[in-house]
Every structure is written in structure tokens, then in C-alpha cells.
Amino acid sequence: MIFFNPLTHQNLKMMKSILYNLYKAFKSKRARAIMLCLVSMFSLSAQTPRKDSGADGLSAVAPINVGDRVPExxxxxxxxxxxxxxxxxxxxxxxxxxxxxxxxxxxxxxxxxxxxxxxxxxxxxxxxxxxxxxxxxxxxxxxxxxxxxxxxxxxxxxxxxxxxxxxxxxxxxxxxxxxxxxxxxxxxxxxxxxxxxxxxxxxxxxxxxxxxxxxxxxxxx
Structure with missing residues (x-):
């Protein structure tokens, strides 16, 4: 299972296009449900501020994105x-x-x-x-x-x-x-x-x- 890190809107647009094309190719309802879920997850994940966004929070804690590992x-x-x-x-x-x-x-x-x-x-x-x-x-x-x-x-x-x-x-x-x-x-x-x-x-x-x-x-x- 691969989750892309949507660093740019251009990358996000490309990933969504790929996923929609795959969606059309899938015949099973289960596979289509997974693909639709991933497309929507990418869309919402793109709203998360990037590490360099200057979001409010603890100064020593850097925000992380989809695909990153949480710190220990x-x-x-x-x-x-x-x-x-x-x-x-x-x-x-x-x-x-x-x-x-x-x-x-x-x-x-x-x-x-x-x-x-x-x-x-x-x-x-x-x-x-x-x-x-x-x-x-x-x-x-x-x-x-x-x-x-x-x-x-x-x-x-x-x-x-x-x-x-x-x-x-x-x-x-x-x-x-x-x-x-x-x-x-x-x-x-x-x-x-x-x-x-x-x-x-x-x-x-x-x-x-x-x-x-x-x-x-x-x-x-």
C-alpha cells in the first residue's frame, strides 16, 4: 500500500489523475472503494500545512505529512x-x-x-x-x-x-x-x-x- 506525500498541488493533481484512471480500470466494488478512499485522503491531506509553513505550535516540533513516520x-x-x-x-x-x-x-x-x-x-x-x-x-x-x-x-x-x-x-x-x-x-x-x-x-x-x-x-x- 503506497501513500504519496502531497508536497505540491501539481503532484496532488497528478496523483489524483492516476488514481482516477486506475479506478476506471478496477472492476470490483471493493477495489473501487479503496481507490476512492485514497483519492479523497490525498485531497484532504493537501490541506495540511507543510514543514516550512510556519504553522503555530511548539517551536521544537516540526509538522509531518502523509508518508512520514511519527517521531519516537x-x-x-x-x-x-x-x-x-x-x-x-x-x-x-x-x-x-x-x-x-x-x-x-x-x-x-x-x-x-x-x-x-x-x-x-x-x-x-x-x-x-x-x-x-x-x-x-x-x-x-x-x-x-x-x-x-x-x-x-x-x-x-x-x-x-x-x-x-x-x-x-x-x-x-x-x-x-x-x-x-x-x-x-x-x-x-x-x-x-x-x-x-x-x-x-x-x-x-x-x-x-x-x-x-x-x-x-x-x-x-
Whole structure:
């Protein structure tokens, strides 16, 4: 499975043209679904600022693109996490070897909240191969009390309260700068950024497609 790094709009246009031509050549519905998914992933990934874009964030953290590997610090650094009704500090080393989907959200984002029951269900269904991690960034101005209230009053009612969230984040938003939410970052079991997508691609069909292709590449032991 090859993910191109869309450094320029010209390259993106070329890749999309290639993928659409391949799409026409594929006869199976499954193959066509994969091709359409990749085309859309490229389109959204092109909106991610490049390393030299000067995006806001920690000065020592350079943004990374689709096709790049996350730094080791992504797994080993200590994050503030709210999970199971408790605020803890932990790393992400236990997620190595799984497909990780980072879900950037805010308490005031209605679309973010309505997607969380689906995320919770998928994380439970694919518990051995997938980790869904919510990320609430510092600049969204959600303090811990707002997050607790969202979990206890909203997510406990509609679903999604079993998902852990990183909160008060400055590091992950620096790695993956963006403006709109929800935003989903797909990271392979080996730490490669596979895609940056919107919520429509976070579903069982696409996860099945990605996991099947990752297995074919030997990403899962």
C-alpha cells in the first residue's frame, strides 16, 4: 500500500489523475472503494500545512505529512489523558503495533460529539488491531472541567465515554496542524502517517480495507 506525500498541488493533481484512471480500470466494488478512499485522503491531506509553513505550535516540533513516520517521542512522551473518569499522565507506547486514529475534537463541536459513539463502537470491535484516541488541544480552550462535563453529561448519554482523550495538548497539534475539526489522523502499526481525513472515512468498510492492506504488508505480527 503506497501513500504519496502531497508536497505540491501539481503532484496532488497528478496523483489524483492516476488514481482516477486506475479506478476506471478496477472492476470490483471493493477495489473501487479503496481507490476512492485514497483519492479523497490525498485531497484532504493537501490541506495540511507543510514543514516550512510556519504553522503555530511548539517551536521544537516540526509538522509531518502523509508518508512520514511519527517521531519516537510521539510514543514515549507523557500526555495528559482523561480516561475512565480519571485524569492521568501516560505515554502511548502500549499502542505500538496497532492502527491508531487520532480524533481531534472540542466540547463545543457538535459534529465531533456525534461521531464519538461510532468511534467507540469501532474501537471495541477492532480492539486487537485499532486504537481510537481523542485529542483535545489547548487552543480549543477546553479545560479539564469542561471535558469532564462533556463526558458525564453528553457522551455518557449518546455514547463515546469509553474513549480516552488527550487534553491540554500542544504537541500533537504541532505535529498535525489544522484549522477545522473533527480531523482524523491515521497512523500505521509501524508509525507511518497513512492519511488525514474527515469523519466520513472513519467507518467499518474503510478500516477493513486499511487493515487488510496493512496485513498484506506485514504490519501486523
Amino acid at each position: 517521542d510521539f510514543y514515549t512522551r507523557q500526555y495528559k489523558v482523561y480516561t475512565n473518569g480519571k485524569a492521568i499522565t501516560t505515554d502511548l507506547k502500549h499502542l505500538k503495533g496497532k492502527l491508531i486514529i487520532l480524533d481531534f475534537w472540542a466540547s463545543w463541536c457538535g459534529m465531533c460529539l456525534t461521531q464519538m459513539p461510532k468511534g467507540e463502537k469501532l474501537s471495541q470491535q477492532y480492539a486487537d488491531t485499532l486504537a481510537m484516541v481523542l485529542v483535545n488541544t489547548k487552543h480549543r480552550r477546553d479545560d479539564l472541567q469542561k471535558i469532564k462535563k462533556t463526558y458525564s453529561e453528553t457522551l455518557a448519554r449518546i455514547g463515546g465515554s469509553a474513549l480516552p482523550t488527550v487534553y491540554n495538548d500542544e504537541y500533537l497539534i504541532s505535529l498535525f496542524p489544522h484549522a477545522s475539526i473533527p480531523r482524523y489522523v491515521w497512523i500505521s502499526p509501524r508509525g507511518t502517517v497513512l492519511a488525514i481525513t474527515g469523519h466520513t472515512f472513519v467507518n467499518k468498510e474503510q478500516i477493513d480495507n486499511v487493515i487488510d492492506l496493512l496485513r498484506g504488508q506485514g504490519n501486523y505480527e
